Amino acid sequence: MAYLSALLFLAAHACAIGISGGAPLASYPFLVLATLIAAISCAWRARRTARPEREWDLAALAMLLWGGGMLMATWQAVTGGQLAATVSLLLYVLYGVPLTFAIASAGSEAWPLRLIDAVLAIGLGALYATHTLSLAADQTVGGQNFLDLRLTLDLENLFIATFALVRLATSTNARARDYFRALSCFAVAYLLVAAITNHFFADVDFGGYADLIIGVPFLWLAILARQSPSAPVVRAYPPRRNHLVRAGSHLFLPLTLLPISALVVGNRPWLGALGFVLATLGAGVRGVLLQIRTYEERDQLDVLARIDGLTRIPNRRHFEESMDREWRRCMRSGDSLALLMIDIDHFKQINDAYGHPEGDRILQAVARALAGCAHRSSDTVARYGGEEFAALLPSIGRNGALNVAEAMRAAVEELALPSPLANGVVTISVGVAFIAAVDGGHPSDLLANADEALYRAKAEGRNRIRDAAPSAA
Numbered sequence: 107m108a109y110l111s112a113l114l115f116l117a118a119h120a121c122a123i124g125i126s127g128g129a130p131l132a133s134y135p136f137l138v139l140a141t142l143i144a145a146i147s148c149a150w151r152a153r154r155t156a157r158p159e160r161e162w163d164l165a166a167l168a169m170l171l172w173g174g175g176m177l178m179a180t181w182q183a184v185t186g187g188q189l190a191a192t193v194s195l196l197l198y199v200l201y202g203v204p205l206t207f208a209i210a211s212a213g214s215e216a217w218p219l220r221l222i223d224a225v226l227a228i229g230l231g232a233l234y235a236t237h238t239l240s241l242a243a244d245q246t247v248g249g250q251n252f253l254d255l256r257l258t259l260d261l262e263n264l265f266i267a268t269f270a271l272v273r274l275a276t277s278t279n280a281r282a283r284d285y286f287r288a289l290s291c292f293a294v295a296y297l298l299v300a301a302i303t304n305h306f307f308a309d310v311d312f313g314g315y316a317d318l319i320i321g322v323p324f325l326w327l328a329i330l331a332r333q334s335p336s337a338p339v340v341r342a343y344p345p346r347r348n349h350l351v352r353a354g355s356h357l358f359l360p361l362t363l364l365p366i367s368a369l370v371v372g373n374r375p376w377l378g379a380l381g382f383v384l385a386t387l388g389a390g391v392r393g394v395l396l397q398i399r400t401y402e403e404r405d406q407l408d409v410l411a412r413i414d415g416l417t418r419i420p421n422r423r424h425f426e427e428s429m430d431r432e433w434r435r436c437m438r439s440g441d442s443l444a445l446l447m448i449d450i451d452h453f454k455q456i457n458d459a460y461g462h463p464e465g466d467r468i469l470q471a472v473a474r475a476l477a478g479c480a481h482r483s484s485d486t487v488a489r490y491g492g493e494e495f496a497a498l499l500p501s502i503g504r505n506g507a508l509n510v511a512e513a514m515r516a517a518v519e520e521l522a523l524p525s526p527l528a529n530g531v532v533t534i535s536v537g538v539a540f541i542a543a544v545d546g547g548h549p550s551d552l553l554a555n556a557d558e559a560l561y562r563a564k565a566e567g568r569n570r571i572r573d574a575a576p577s578a579a
Contacts, residue, residue, distance in 0.1 A: 108332055112325040115140070116318055123315055130312040133320075134180040137312075140321035140328075141173030147331035155335065161285050162331065164208040169324065171201040183312070192242040195255070199238045202262040203231040205289070209269045210358035218395055226359040226388045233366045233381050234258070240373050254369065256304050261365055263300050267293035269358045280336040288330035295323035360385040414489040416466055417473035425488035425496050429549050432484075432500045436544035443544055444507035446497035447537040447556040448476065448514065451568040452527055453493035459526035468523050468532055469493065475517040479510055496556075504540045504573075511536040511571045519569070533569035535560060540573065 119136040126132035145166045152162035175197030182190035204227075211223035237258060241251040270293045274286035299319050307316050363385035371378025412424035420428070429445075436443050450456075450472060457465040469489075476495055477487045490496040497514070499507050515534055523532035537560025539552050555574035563572040 108329040112329060115325060116321065119318055119321065120315065123313060123317065126313070128313040130183050131180070133312045133314075133317040134176065134183065137176045137317065137321055138173050138180065140324040141169045141176060144324040144328040144331070145169035145173065147328040151331040159281065159285065161208045164204040165285075165289065165327070165331075167204045168201045169327070171197050171204070172324075175201070179312075188243075192239065195242050196235055196238050199234045199255075199258065199262065200231055202266055203227055203234065205266050205293070206230065206262075206269070206359060206362055209266065209273055209286075209289070216395075216399065219392060222388055222392045222395070223359055226363060226384065229381065229384045229388075230359065230363050230366065233363065233370055233377065234262075236374060236377055237366065237370045252308070256308070258366070258369060259300060259304060262362075263293070263297040265358075265362045267297045270294075284330075284333075284336050288327055291330060292323050292327040295326055299323055357389060360389040363388075414473075417470050417489050419473045419477050420486060420488040422488060422490050422496075425486060425490065425498065428486045428488075429498055429553075432498060433544060433549045433552075436500065436541075437546070440543045440545060441501050442503065442540070442542050443552065444499040444502050444504070444510075444538065444540045445552050445556045446499065446507065446511050446514070447490070447539075447553075447560040448495040448497065449535050449560055449564065450493040450518075451533045451535055451564070452525070455527065456525055456532065460524070471521055471523055472518055472532070472534065475521055476514050479513040479517055504542070507538055507540050508571065508573060511538050511573075515569070515571060529569070535563040535568045536571045537561070537563055538571060538573035 115136070119133070122132040122136065148162045148166035148169060152159045152166065175194045178190045178194035178197065181187070182194060207223060207227035210227075211220050238255065241255045244251045246252060267290070270286055270290040274283065274290045277283040277286050299322065303316070303320065307314075310316065363381050367378045367381030367385065369378075370381060412420055412427075414421040432443060435441070450468070453465070453468075456468060473487075473489060473495065476497065480487045480497055480499070482499075484500050486498040488496050488498075497510070499510060502510075515536055518534045519531060521532065524530070525532045537556045537558065539556035539559060541552060559572045559574040563570050566572070
């Protein structure tokens with residue numbers, strides 16, 4: 107139905123051209139209306155979903171700018187005023203700025219990055235405007251000003267189409283895919299239409315049947331904007347290609363600024379130089395911010411990699427790194443070190459009786475109780491594996507380590523977590539290993555002693571503490 111409506115619109119345009127005998131004013135209303143339809147459709151699409159799609163608003167703004175240019179061309183045809191012609195050319199060129207910004211800054215970028223993109227887009231618009239105004243006075247077909255402006259339009263349209271296709275080729279979610287599909291179709295169609303119009307029909311006034319192709323990209327965009335959003339589909343792309351485009355997308359605006367600055371620098375050297383500086387500085391600052399963000403994300407992932415996903419306490423990897431670090435520190439200082447190996451008694455029977463979800467809740471409750479008994483910042487309580495936990499206590503005496511172990515045992519018993527065994531509550535067994543002064547050996551020695559003590563605690567009836575014989579490494 108949408109495509110039929112577009113065909114009827116083009117047919118009405120053709121009839122108007124035929125009836126008027128090729129009068130320019132027969133085409134202007136249809137071309138203005140085509141861009142207005144596209145703008146309304148894009149604005150409607152931006153608000154169609156619960157989460158506004160602001161990139162469609164930028165497409166709507168671009169359509170309004172182009173439509174404004176056509177409206178000013180209509181006014182110039184009626185009044186013959188040079189000002190209207192200049193404003194018309196200016197709006198035709200500026201229409202590409204919001205599209206370039208939408209392509210370069212689409213997605214969930216952080217606001218500082220989008221702010222830099224906005225500054226670059228404003229700079230790009232200023233260069234476009236200055237360059238266009240300098241060429242607008244004389245637009246004799248075949249003249250140097252005409253050729254320079256045509257080159258500017260060709261470059262702008264080529265950049266928009268290329269960047270949109272690149273983003274479409276690597277879009278991994280339905281929302282972005284819909285937007286870049288519509289934008290790519292429009293940009294490629296408009297690139298071809300503008301090239302044909304500017305290169306082959308530049309000396310032909312509006313009012314001919316060639317005008318029919320001008321409205322096609324706008325009607326196509328309106329149709330695509332009105333289509334239902336695509337269902338989410340997982341699309342697998344090579345990670346390297348995705349990362350390359352994601353990292354390189356921040357160069358879209360600088361890459362557009364550079365050739366435009368090169369075009370401007372001949373007539374206005376200071377403005378062209380400013381464009382080069384803005385492109386270089388913008389890309390550099392954005393790259394620095396992206397690098398900082400990468401470091402922050404890497405640090406966050408590093409922290410997450412050391413946290414047990416279920417109990418939210420340190421995992422075995424973190425524990426082993428802490429133990430190695432504390433062992434080396436104690437060797438340098440001759441300090442003491444205690445290790446507690448903790449096991450939930452009869453956890454397999456608990457899982458079998460109550461199921462794994464309940465077993466997970468018990469693990470979480472026990473982990474919180476154990477962590478609450480290690481008050482010092484230097485203490486480490488970690489999930490060692492399965493239902494087994496470990497506590498590393500540096501710079502503590504033997505009696506202090508036994509007191510912490512007893513506090514942990516009592517804290518878990520006081521939770522009164524249900525157990526299918528005779529005592530009716532979940533309990534733990536603890537093995538304690540202690541070294542008064544670390545002056546050699548290996549952390550595995552301490553671990554072996556704590557493991558042996560834990561084995562004795564379990565063999566002697568569980569819900570108790572046993573310590574290894576006092577030793578010095």
